[in-house]
Amino acid sequence: xxxxxxxxxxxxxxxxxxxxxxxxxxxxxxxxxxxxxxxxxxxxxxxxxxxxxxxxxxxxxxxxxxxxxxxxxxxxxxxxxxxxxxxxxxxxxxxxxxxxxxxxxxxxxxxxxxxxxxxxxxxxxxxxxxxxxxxxxxxxxxxxxxxxxxxxxxxxxxxxxxxxxxxxxxxxxxxxxxxxxxxxxxxxxxxxxxxxxxxxxxxxxxxxxxxxxxxxxxxxxxxxxxxxxxxxxxxxxxxxxxxxxxxxxxxxxxxxxxxxxxxxxxxxxxxxxxxxxxxxxxxxxxxxxxxxxxxxxxxxxxxxxxxxxxxxxxxxxxxxxxxxxxxxxxxxxxxxxxxxxxxxxxxxxxxxxxxxxx
Ligand SMILES: Nc1ncnc2c1ncn2[C@@H]1O[C@H](COP(=O)(O)OP(=O)(O)OP(=O)(O)O)[C@@H](O)[C@H]1O
Ligand SMILES: [Mg+2]
Numbered sequence: 001x002x003x004x005x006x007x008x009x010x011x012x013x014x015x016x017x018x019x020x021x022x023x024x025x026x027x028x029x030x031x032x033x034x035x036x037x038x039x040x041x042x043x044x045x046x047x048x049x050x051x052x053x054x055x056x057x058x059x060x061x062x063x064x065x066x067x068x069x070x071x072x073x074x075x076x077x078x079x080x081x082x083x084x085x086x087x088x089x090x091x092x093x094x095x096x097x098x099x100x101x102x103x104x105x106x107x108x109x110x111x112x113x114x115x116x117x118x119x120x121x122x123x124x125x126x127x128x129x130x131x132x133x134x135x136x137x138x139x140x141x142x143x144x145x146x147x148x149x150x151x152x153x154x155x156x157x158x159x160x161x162x163x164x165x166x167x168x169x170x171x172x173x174x175x176x177x178x179x180x181x182x183x184x185x186x187x188x189x190x191x192x193x194x195x196x197x198x199x200x201x202x203x204x205x206x207x208x209x210x211x212x213x214x215x216x217x218x219x220x221x222x223x224x225x226x227x228x229x230x231x232x233x234x235x236x237x238x239x240x241x242x243x244x245x246x247x248x249x250x251x252x253x254x255x256x257x258x259x260x261x262x263x264x265x266x267x268x269x270x271x272x273x274x275x276x277x278x279x280x281x282x283x284x285x286x287x288x289x290x291x292x293x294x295x296x297x298x299x300x301x302x303x304x305x306x307x308x309x310x311x312x313x314x315x316x317x318x319x320x321x322x323x324x325x326x327x328x329x330x331x332x333x334x335x336x337x338x339x340x341x342x343x344x345x346x347x348x349x350x351x352x353x354x355x356x357x358x
Contacts, residue, residue: 151184221249230260297343
């Protein structure tokens with residue numbers, strides 16, 4: 001019970017004075033605490049928007065970010081775009097279908113979900129999975145049933161859905177009914193960086209997404225195109241050198257979000273070498289953490305476990321895995337065996353090259 005409790009509190013990510021308040025309330029419950037009592041206590045107070053004073057001045061942000069609004073502005077991912085085009089027609093001519101989009105961080109999942117919604121005569125309800133409680137689900141279903149256009153529910157980080165919610169969603173997604181009550185036909189779009197978690201735990205849920213899209217790594221040319229388009233849309237008055245864009249594309253782990261952030265830095269500091277430096281790029285597109293991982297593996301006589309590596313680097317398991325390991329393995333610098341991770345010849349070569357440079 002104590003273990004359960006500790007885990008629940010840990011998962012709730014409550015800290016500081018809120019945590020103190022939670023602990024006091026839990027003590028006050030005495031020995032016969034019930035699951036429901038605990039959930040109530042762990043519910044953080046919601047932000048009271050009515051108390052926020054709106055800004056009355058005239059200053060405006062020029063244009064914050066640019067996000068592709070339609071499939072022709074969405075660069076690369078040709079396979080995904082083809083599948084989506086067919087299914088948009090299917091929705092218009094036949095019936096709604098559900099989409100599951102998986103891909104690495106910053107690779108354009110949310111952008112794609114919004115493009116799907118934009119391409120249909122729809123209204124979109126966007127929510128992060130961890131925010132969907134039973135009450136929220138009721139609210140969402142009522143929203144669907146009163147929506148005048150085609151309702152689209154976009155659930156981000158869908159691997160974070162509560163098991164209970166998933167069980168309720170199965171029949172709804174298939175029959176558009178809950179306990180005999182009809183639900184207006186809708187389109188569900190889920191985005192995830194961890195499809196494997198969903199498949200392992202809830203494979204029937206995954207099966208109910210008729211369209212499953214896995215985003216691919218971008219090529220250097222795709223990233224250059226993304227950067228050129230971004231610059232033209234938001235900062236047409238700035239000049240940038242094509243070679244600098246190529247350098248960014250080669251050093252951003254082929255990730256659009258990282259590339260865009262480097263581009264904005266380039267517009268300010270103008271020297272691409274300094275931009276790479278600011279982003280801790282050391283050599284061949286690898287950052288200081290990547291190099292440290294390779295050095296640890298190089299020194300170790302045995303393969304190293306994921307948890308141990310993350311701990312040595314002071315990273316969460318997720319950041320270790322998605323920001324570093326995925327890239328290093330895909331590019332062949334390290335590999336994953338049954339007993340742990342190890343460095344490859346290519347990994348050793350890059351360390352030697354670095355040694356020679358310094
Ligand atoms: N194919 C693309 N064409 C043009 N721009 C793109 C493309 N993919 C991503 N971008 C841009 O890169 C940035 C990150 O994309 P987005 O937020 O959609 O990624 P994400 O996969 O949802 O990331 P996260 O996993 O962190 O939620 C956005 O500014 C987006 O417009
Ligand atoms: Mg996203």
